[in-house]
Amino acid sequence: MDWSSWIPTILAGTWDTLYMVLVSTLFTVLFGLPLGILLTVTDKDGLAPADAFNSVLGAIVNAARSLPFIILLVLVIPFTRLVVGTTIGSTAAIVPLVLAATPFFARVAESSLREVDHGLVEAAQSMGCTDWQIIYKVLIPESLSSLILGVALTIISLIGYSAMAGAIGGGGLGDLAIRYGYQRYETEIMAATVVILILLVQGVQYAGNTLARRISKK
Amino acid sequence: MIEVIDLKKNYSLKDQIITALDGVTLTVEAGEIFGVVGLSGAGKSTLIRCINMLEKPTSGTIVVNGQEVTSLPPAELRKARQRIGMIFQHFNLLSSRTVAQNIAFPLEIVNYPKEKRKDRIAELLSLVGLMEKANAYPSQLSGGQKQRVGIARALASEPEVLLSDEATSALDPQTTTSILELLRDLNRRLGLTILLITHEMNVIRQICDRVAVLQDGRIIEQGTIDELITRPDSLISRALLPQFEKQTISSEATSVTITFMGEAADQPVLASLVRNYDIDVNIIAGNLQKIGKNRVGKLQVEISGKQVNAALLHLMNLGLRVEKN
Numbered sequence: 409m410d411w412s413s414w415i416p417t418i419l420a421g422t423w424d425t426l427y428m429v430l431v432s433t434l435f436t437v438l439f440g441l442p443l444g445i446l447l448t449v450t451d452k453d454g455l456a457p458a459d460a461f462n463s464v465l466g467a468i469v470n471a472a473r474s475l476p477f478i479i480l481l482v483l484v485i486p487f488t489r490l491v492v493g494t495t496i497g498s499t500a501a502i503v504p505l506v507l508a509a510t511p512f513f514a515r516v517a518e519s520s521l522r523e524v525d526h527g528l529v530e531a532a533q534s535m536g537c538t539d540w541q542i543i544y545k546v547l548i549p550e551s552l553s554s555l556i557l558g559v560a561l562t563i564i565s566l567i568g569y570s571a572m573a574g575a576i577g578g579g580g581l582g583d584l585a586i587r588y589g590y591q592r593y594e595t596e597i598m599a600a601t602v603v604i605l606i607l608l609v610q611g612v613q614y615a616g617n618t619l620a621r622r623i624s625k626k
Numbered sequence: 627m628i629e630v631i632d633l634k635k636n637y638s639l640k641d642q643i644i645t646a647l648d649g650v651t652l653t654v655e656a657g658e659i660f661g662v663v664g665l666s667g668a669g670k671s672t673l674i675r676c677i678n679m680l681e682k683p684t685s686g687t688i689v690v691n692g693q694e695v696t697s698l699p700p701a702e703l704r705k706a707r708q709r710i711g712m713i714f715q716h717f718n719l720l721s722s723r724t725v726a727q728n729i730a731f732p733l734e735i736v737n738y739p740k741e742k743r744k745d746r747i748a749e750l751l752s753l754v755g756l757m758e759k760a761n762a763y764p765s766q767l768s769g770g771q772k773q774r775v776g777i778a779r780a781l782a783s784e785p786e787v788l789l790s791d792e793a794t795s796a797l798d799p800q801t802t803t804s805i806l807e808l809l810r811d812l813n814r815r816l817g818l819t820i821l822l823i824t825h826e827m828n829v830i831r832q833i834c835d836r837v838a839v840l841q842d843g844r845i846i847e848q849g850t851i852d853e854l855i856t857r858p859d860s861l862i863s864r865a866l867l868p869q870f871e872k873q874t875i876s877s878e879a880t881s882v883t884i885t886f887m888g889e890a891a892d893q894p895v896l897a898s899l900v901r902n903y904d905i906d907v908n909i910i911a912g913n914l915q916k917i918g919k920n921r922v923g924k925l926q927v928e929i930s931g932k933q934v935n936a937a938l939l940h941l942m943n944l945g946l947r948v949e950k951n
Contacts, residue, residue, distance in 0.1 A: 530680055535712075
């Protein structure tokens with residue numbers, strides 16, 4: 409087979425994947441971290457317990473997480489049009505990706521924040537900190553290394569989800585693998601995309617681990 | 627400086643109501659070191675955590691620095707807490723910050739002028755003897771060093787009162803002594819009032835001026851160390867002074883236990899006794915120790931001879947406590 413004609417296709421697919429995953433990660437952390445903080449803080453052992461609010465929020469997060477991504481992708485089409493003005497292509501895929509990954513990351517962030525020793529929160533309270541100061545001076549810095557591992561985990565999930573973006577013309581490596589490798593029996597293309605995906609996942613995990621280790625002073 | 631009036635605290639656990647504090651009243655005077663001692667579960671921790679309202683009392687009043695903390699709105703409570711330092715059993719230092727940054731933390735909270743922070747941190751580090759560790763992270767420090775950072779951090783915003791929640795309980799005996807010496811030193815140099823809770827009698831022995839014994843949420847004994855050790859029936863004297871087991875060497879002799887305190891502890895009492903009376907003294911057991919500022923001795927002796935009763939009377943007239951065994 410003639411690789412030279414395939415290389416631009418594979419490069420375009422890689423670029424689409426990177427674009428979707430990176431932009432989605434950005435928004436996922438932007439929305440998911442506050443959500444995770446909210447879940448932690450309003451918990452009955454949290455800084456500002458709000459039982460009813462916490463239960464409702466938790467139920468919404470769980471509901472969003474139980475939807476299979478491919479269903480979510482189709483379900484949110486009207487919302488996607490509202491947000492980005494189109495329902496096809498990589499940019500359109502970012503909307504469902506963020507919607508799927510945000511509740512996931514919120515839970516991951518919640519569990520990282522919960523790991524912070526309650527004694528530190530108490531020490532901060534004894535010094536006269538406001539709840540807000542405790543969040544940004546204690547909870548986030550103390551769980552940063554664990555949060556970074558959570559972001560790496562989320563990026564890897566997003567790489568997986570993004571494989572399905574092909575269903576709405578989002579492109580990307582997963583789409584290439586399905587269309588050429590699976591439906592047209594072009595095994596080499598399938599193999600090439602799988603290798604690139606593996607490298608991406610390994611790279612993300614390695615970078616996450618390294619960064620987390622460097623930040624942790626424990 | 628700290629006044630606790632009829633403090634009660636109940637917890638509800640499932641359907642049960644558990645009483646942690648059952649009407650505690652105590653006063654800590656400015657400049658003194660006040661110890662609350664008790665077994666685990668006695669309510670010590672709840673008591674000290676009520677002082678800065680980390681724990682909300684069920685009823686009762688607490689006044690710190692002339693301010694009734696039990697009725698303060700949240701913003702004013704935070705202000706009041708900045709005037710009350712606290713140190714903890716497990717130090718509770720931020721692992722992501724260096725020693726200097728940990729000490730800077732309360733300065734950030736009270737909006738201490740940025741340009742003066744460095745000097746203040748250096749001053750606090752030298753106060754606790756950790757100048758060379760400014761840029762170390764807590765994980766690189768020993769337990770005693772961590773507690774020194776905890777103390778520096780607690781003192782950063784110049785509180786009048788320091789609360790110590792089992793601050794030496796996670797430390798080995800030698801480190802405990804060095805931390806207690808530091809607290810004693812800070813108490814003298816800065817006039818710092820310290821309220822500490824502990825289950826270690828050694829802490830009481832080494833630094834407390836006054837002590838309260840907490841049991842099942844109630845104070846069952848309270849007073850200065852000096853007055854409590856002179857009372858043979860007090861829990862403090864029984865815990866601080868050695869209890870000799872009863873042993874008889876000679877059945878004809880009179881076995882007595884003599885407690886020396888104050889000036890008498892420094893005098894050669896027994897030697898003069900034997901010189902002046904026609905008796906023999908056989909020492910069975912003895913102990914001399916320092917409790918707070920005083921030397922206290924306890925001696926178990928057997929006295930025989932013609933003038934036993936006169937000799938014992940002489941001892942009592944010297945102000946010593948003499949108990950027949």
